[in-house]
Amino acid sequence: MILSEAWQLYKADKQIQGYSSQTLKAYKIQSALFIKHLGNVEIEEITTETIKLYLGEVASDLKASSLCHRIRFIKSLFRWAQEEKYITFNPSTAIKEPKLESKIPKFLTEEEIELLREACLSPFEKALFEFMYSTGCRIGEIVNLDQSSINFSEQSVIVFGKGKKEREVYFNTRCSIWLKRYIENRTDSEKALFVTVRAPHRMSIAQMRYVIKQISRRANINKCIHPHQLRHSYATTLINNGAPLEVIQNLMGHEKSETTRIYAYLSGQLRRELYNKYF
Known part of the structure; x- marks a missing residue:
């Protein structure tokens, strides 16, 4: 073959x-x-x-x-x-991956989050930004959501992560308010949760990234901002507020605990408080 x-x-x-x-x-x-x-x-x-x-x-x-x-x-x-028995010997078994440097994920400060909030001009932008930040969802999980997926009474939504794994995530009251306003203002009949402004249809990953990029430009933050940074910032906020790593792992849909553990290094504020408490 x-x-x-x-x-x-x-x-x-x-x-x-x-x-x-x-x-x-x-x-x-x-x-x-x-x-x-x-x-x-x-x-x-x-x-x-x-x-x-x-x-x-x-x-x-x-x-x-x-x-x-x-x-x-x-x-x-x-x-x-x-x-599949197309080969009898696997020649790649002995191939080893190079060791990667442990990189700390880039996150946004509280001030930067507020500047981005202020830079959102429409209910759509506010709803998208707040949903990304308050759920910590991957952008690929968000594009596939429908309006019917949202449970406003529980302020939760079921998403399908990597490997089609299902998990429940939650959003805060601020996000709930803007989601409702955004949906109420729409006149299209599309079932998707987030749609394009012109000729409404389900947004793509690239289109969502573009919206966040436009918001960050308006906010005049001297930083290259992308949606995944909002996910990192979500995790950092949970860490700084004392959430256990197991809970964060579950909320973010991490398969391995090592992936979540790296966020512990971001918790400068929490580490300072513990140092002052115990030293």
């Missing part, structure tokens, strides 16, 4: 398993790069040495995180091929 055929079957299998379109889009790029470098060869002919030489050639041009992403795709592809 040649690589391009393996990719098509791999992609179909992962679609059936519920992989997100974003993940498959990223993997498609990795597949194209792999085939371009090696040629559309038989998958059985690829050895561990072949893969190492490929990764070695591109390593100097990539960040460690990008190289890890490339390696994960290759390992996933060959693991699948072995499970």
Whole structure:
């Protein structure tokens, strides 16, 4: 079986398993790069040495995180091929990912959050901003929500995270007020929670990012602001207010506790208070 055929079957299998379109889009790029470098060869002919030489050639041009992403795709592809019995030996087993530096997520200060609030001009912008910040949802989770998903009486909503995992998240009263105003002001019949202003239809991830970018420009914050920073800021606020890491992990939909634990490093205010208390 040649690589391009393996990719098509791999992609179909992962679609059936519920992989997100974003993940498959990223993997498609990795597949194209792999085939371009090696040629559309038989998958059985690829050895561990072949893969190492490929990764070695591109390593100097990539960040460690990008190289890890490339390696994960290759390992996933060959693991699948072995499970499906297209190959008897998995040449990627011995390939190791480079160690990544532990980066502290960038978050916004309370003052920056307030400046962004003030920069929101319409009920739509206010509703979108408050929903992102008060739920801590990933942008990919928000774009798929419908109006009917919102439970205003409980101030909660069910979202589907990575791997189609379902979880309940909550929003505050401020967010509830702006969501209601936004929905009441709409005249379209679209079921999506957030729609485009012109020719209303469900917003895309890129369109939501653009809205947040426009709000940040108006706020005159000298920082490159994106929706995921609101998610980081949500976690930081919970940490600073004393929320246990297990609770934050559940609310954010983190599969691994290590992913949540990094936010503990952000809690400068809480650490200062504990230092003053115990030292």
